Amino acid sequence: MAVSKRACIIGAGCSGFTTAKRLKDEGISFDCFEMSDDIGGNWYYKNPNGKSACYQSLHIDTSKWRLAFEDYAVPKDWPDFPSHAQLWQYFRDYVDHFGLREHITFNTAVTKAKRKPGGGWSVTLSTGETRDYEILFVCNGHHWDPKIPEYPGSFDNPHYHVHSYRDPYDPVDLRSKNVVVVGMGNSAMDVASELSQRHLARNLWVAARRGVWVLPKMAGGKPMDKSAMPTWMPRKLGKALARRAIKKLVGRMEDYGLPKPDHEPLDAHPSVSGEFLTRASCGDIKFKPNIKALEGTRVRFEDDSVEQVDAIIYATGYKISFPFFDDPALLPDAQNRFPLFKRMVIPGVHDLFFMGLAQPLPTLVNFAEQQSKLAAGFLTGRYVLPSVEEMRKITAEDEATELGDYYQSPRHTIQVDFARYVADLHKEIAKGERRAKAQTGEEAA
Secondary structure, three states: OOEEEEEEEEOOOHHHHHHHHHHHHHOOOEEEEOOOOOOOHHHOOOOOOOOOOOOOOOEOOOOHHHHOEOOEOOOOOOOOOOEHHHHHHHHHHHHHHOOOHHHEEOOOOEEEEEEOOOOOEEEEEOOOOEEEEEEEEEOOOOOOEEOOOOOOEEEOOOEEEHHHOOEOOEOOOOOOOEEEEEOOOHHHHHHHHHHOOOOOOOEEEEEEOOEOOEEOOEEOOEEHHHHOOOOOOOHHHHHHHHHHHHHHHHOOHHHHOOOOEOOOOOOOOOEEOOOHHHHHHOOOOEEEEOEEEEEEOEEEEOOOOEEEOOEEEEOOOEEOOOOOOOOHHHOOOOOOOOOOEOOOEEOOEOOEEEOOOOEEEOOOOOHHHHHHHHHHHHHHOOOOOOOHHHHHHHHHHHHHHHHOOOOOOHHHOOEEEHHHHHHHHHHHHHHHHHHHHHHHHHHHO
């Protein structure tokens, strides 16, 4: 017999447990299911569920000033950019401080979630049990399903996605090896910088389709992300000022030996590294255009240069995946496009909230914490969503604003500016509260 509770939360990473806290504070009954044996998701190093992309040397690219939860300060003795271990412990302390652990069912995955006629959800667990809920919160993250490119030919030596990389010896001993890292995002830069040290890889090439602008973590002795433009500043002016500052700070990418970017700074999700440009300027990191073909133990690049290669690491991003959904209407398209009202709700499907399904600058850590304010307001009746037609209109406008600055790519379909998003979210919550009061007044009349 199915057990009925109001809300189901899938996942206990930072999006899942901050959503759980909000529901607990509001007195809303919920179950939270986590397939692993502890919280933390992607930031749980060597997570036994196999979904974590943490590598041993990982430090977050967001400063502690920007990633802290509203009601739980980060430790005062933290460095500006904490390690994955420090961040994971912060998460665990948060969960224990607010008494959330007892509300999370560990070692239990949601294997299927099906929307019932008339609304609500039938949720099947890995235990075989089925439970019914009014509302479903999807908090399963979007950095766990690796996207691996296909090239003509085959490669006989080790090749794997950066999701599997743990250190220079795991899963493959890369000492004295010729290594190609494909991609120029943050993970690619971290791993390439680490492996290019002279006592590790013999040769380290980075192969990419296009050049990127690499931003340092620090500027003037302060974290770069503390210099964000205020939300009141006109967007074009703020971006122009930021571009000029970046170019003055880092100079031309070609002067470091990198390929020239085909776009301006901030027209792509920024790549941030404190080491990469130094390693490149020292010649420890070399560059190639994208891979053209795989030829046994050799790799041919698009300039028709060929190298003998011992290992390839694909730092080529992730697919947005919800393995518990069968309905195509609840899934993104092949290009990762997935328009959502306030990056949370499919217009017309108002019993389903996607939490943390964005690529916010500067951080995702405390993003769902902000989103949960709208969701909790909706569940308590304080907030009412706009009409379906209005939601679609607002979503189109939001996407034009948020995505219009970036070149078209699957990696940019869920970009948002954190500060602007939160300011806009608060305005929408206020509007929804006015709608709720107007609706209550009409019903009373």
